[in-house]
Amino acid sequence: MLHITLICAAGMSTSMLTQKMLKAAESKNMEVEIIAMPESKFRKYKGETDILLLGPQVRYLLEDIKAEFEPAGIKVSVIDMRDYGMMNGEKVLEDACKLLG
Amino acid sequence: MNNLTGLIEKYFVPMAGRLSKNKYLKAISNGFSVLLPITMIGAIFTLLANLQIAPYQSLITAVHLKEIFGFAPKVTTDMLAVYAVFLIGKALAEQYDFDDNVSTIVGALSLFSFLVLIPLGVSGKAEKSQEIVSIARAIPTTYLGAAGLFTAMIIGLLVPFIYQVFIKHNIVLKMPEQVPPTIAKSFSALIPAFSIAFIFGLIRFLFSLTPFEDANSFVYTMMKAPLANLGASPATFILFILVCSLMWFFGIHGGMIVMPFINVLYTAAGLENLEAYANGVAGPNLITNASWLIFASVGGAGGTLGLCILMVFMAKSSRYKTLGKLALPAGACGINEPITFGLPMVLNTIMIIPLIITPIATFLFSFFMMSIGIIPPLNGTTIPLGTPVVFAGLIAGGWKTAVLQIVLIAMQILIYLPFFKVLDKQAVLEEMGTD
Numbered sequence: 152m153l154h155i156t157l158i159c160a161a162g163m164s165t166s167m168l169t170q171k172m173l174k175a176a177e178s179k180n181m182e183v184e185i186i187a188m189p190e191s192k193f194r195k196y197k198g199e200t201d202i203l204l205l206g207p208q209v210r211y212l213l214e215d216i217k218a219e220f221e222p223a224g225i226k227v228s229v230i231d232m233r234d235y236g237m238m239n240g241e242k243v244l245e246d247a248c249k250l251l252g
Numbered sequence: 253m254n255n256l257t258g259l260i261e262k263y264f265v266p267m268a269g270r271l272s273k274n275k276y277l278k279a280i281s282n283g284f285s286v287l288l289p290i291t292m293i294g295a296i297f298t299l300l301a302n303l304q305i306a307p308y309q310s311l312i313t314a315v316h317l318k319e320i321f322g323f324a325p326k327v328t329t330d331m332l333a334v335y336a337v338f339l340i341g342k343a344l345a346e347q348y349d350f351d352d353n354v355s356t357i358v359g360a361l362s363l364f365s366f367l368v369l370i371p372l373g374v375s376g377k378a379e380k381s382q383e384i385v386s387i388a389r390a391i392p393t394t395y396l397g398a399a400g401l402f403t404a405m406i407i408g409l410l411v412p413f414i415y416q417v418f419i420k421h422n423i424v425l426k427m428p429e430q431v432p433p434t435i436a437k438s439f440s441a442l443i444p445a446f447s448i449a450f451i452f453g454l455i456r457f458l459f460s461l462t463p464f465e466d467a468n469s470f471v472y473t474m475m476k477a478p479l480a481n482l483g484a485s486p487a488t489f490i491l492f493i494l495v496c497s498l499m500w501f502f503g504i505h506g507g508m509i510v511m512p513f514i515n516v517l518y519t520a521a522g523l524e525n526l527e528a529y530a531n532g533v534a535g536p537n538l539i540t541n542a543s544w545l546i547f548a549s550v551g552g553a554g555g556t557l558g559l560c561i562l563m564v565f566m567a568k569s570s571r572y573k574t575l576g577k578l579a580l581p582a583g584a585c586g587i588n589e590p591i592t593f594g595l596p597m598v599l600n601t602i603m604i605i606p607l608i609i610t611p612i613a614t615f616l617f618s619f620f621m622m623s624i625g626i627i628p629p630l631n632g633t634t635i636p637l638g639t640p641v642v643f644a645g646l647i648a649g650g651w652k653t654a655v656l657q658i659v660l661i662a663m664q665i666l667i668y669l670p671f672f673k674v675l676d677k678q679a680v681l682e683e684m685g686t687d
Contacts, residue, residue, distance in 0.1 A: 161637055163637070206505075208504060211268050211269030211272065215273070236575075236591070
């Protein structure tokens with residue numbers, strides 16, 4: 152089971168993307184859990200995360216978040232602006248899986 | 253263009269990062285966001301008690317509902333500073349990465365400090381004899397609401413700061429190792445807690461020697477009143493809109509960065525309007541914290557709801573038609589990331605013009621309509637992010653404000669139209685080329 156967490160300012164627009172990603176995962180029969188939350192909540196979030204994706208509007212947090220969570224083995228990345236805007240769940244999911252190498 | 257983007261990524265993005273990571277701004281922001289249920293209780297019950305529909309009024313009066321609805325605002329809206337000082341203090345403590353229970357203690361100490369600055373005792377005219385009577389053991393409510401909100405913010409930031417200084421320099425009571433850690437923790441709070449108690453006791457005493465007599469009167473005269481004047485000027489609000497739009501042009505969440513400042517400057521104005529509304533008079537302030545969502549950011553930053561409608565009904569290119577359908581439902585709730593990143597608005601040198609002009613135009617038009625009395629001032633209800641447009645207007649100002657919001661959407665359509673046509677034409681040409 153793969154755990155992907157999306158964060159943005161209020162967790163609203165990322166939750167829209169989450170639904171699209173889950174649909175894409177379903178059609179691919181992928182075992183994946185995707186959730187969205189505000190960035191302020193993530194630090195206290197106790198659940199599992201393998202891949203952490205930042206909305207492009209909070210990309211200035213990338214350095215800090217990388218420093219904090221990469222040592223714990225979490226892959227951190229910023230979602231491509233265009234994919235984010237078009238809510239291209241399939242592409243975002245694909246890119247996320249590429250992070251795992 | 254690539255050079256410009258590089259420059260922005262190098263200088264502008266880190267600057268926005270620093271602003272949004274600022275502990276004090278974040279504490280204000282987080283404090284106010286957890287305060288929302290309390291402000292909403294006050295607002296909704298005020299609305300319920302004051303809906304000016306004659307049969308409704310006689311009904312709720314007859315079944316005592318009016319009386320029951322009236323209880324909540326007196327201890328929420330009228331005492332918001334009490335909740336705010338605790339929650340902001342706790343929020344800043346969390347920013348210092350204190351444990352949950354320590355953060356709660358710091359919140360409680362902030363509340364204590366706020367209360368200790370208020371001298372007890374009230375006096376007023378007795379109802380029957382009209383004699384002046386004084387009651388020593390009563391808390392005056394003057395500074396528990398809007399008037400004390402600024403003091404609450406200062407104390408909510410000051411107390412955790414002082415506490416943190418003690419922790420940082422390890423000035424705490426140390427317990428022998430045999431004492432369980434949880435107990436040791438509550439004892440370790442004693443030295444900073446006593447010190448904070450003494451400091452604020454001293455501050456109250458020092459203020460009693462001045463002509464202001466108490467700290468709240470001082471803060472009110474010296475800071476709250478000048479800041480309220482600053483906030484009442486539409487120029488100030490326009491500056492915030494401008495900064496927010498520019499940030500979004502660079503793809504950075506402008507609202508997140510501007511919001512703490514809006515909270516500091518305009519929350520008290522909203523409370524004053526709500527108090528006035530509860531008393532059946534028009535609110536004194538034309539600009540409140542809800543003005544952002546109701547008049548400027550209609551459909552999201554840049555006022556893009558009109559643009560969504562344009563895309564759905566006017567787009568000739570399939571690209572913008574698809575995007576419009578995707579963006580419209582979210583846009584109706586004030587969320588427009590699909591537009592900002594999908595159109596995109598980000599680094600779009602054509603769209604930057606309406607991105608800046610539209611929210612300022614809709615705000616100024618609304619301000620003008622309120623100034624000449626066609627639209628009543630907002631009633632002071634705080635509108636949560638995600639509330640559907642028009643419904644938000646109905647709650648925050650009544651049916652006239654809801655109608656005004658529809659007019660604002662029409663304004664957005666008109667402003668965005670010429671710019672959108674340029675983009676749409678380009679897209680059509682591109683699409684023909686690829687077929």
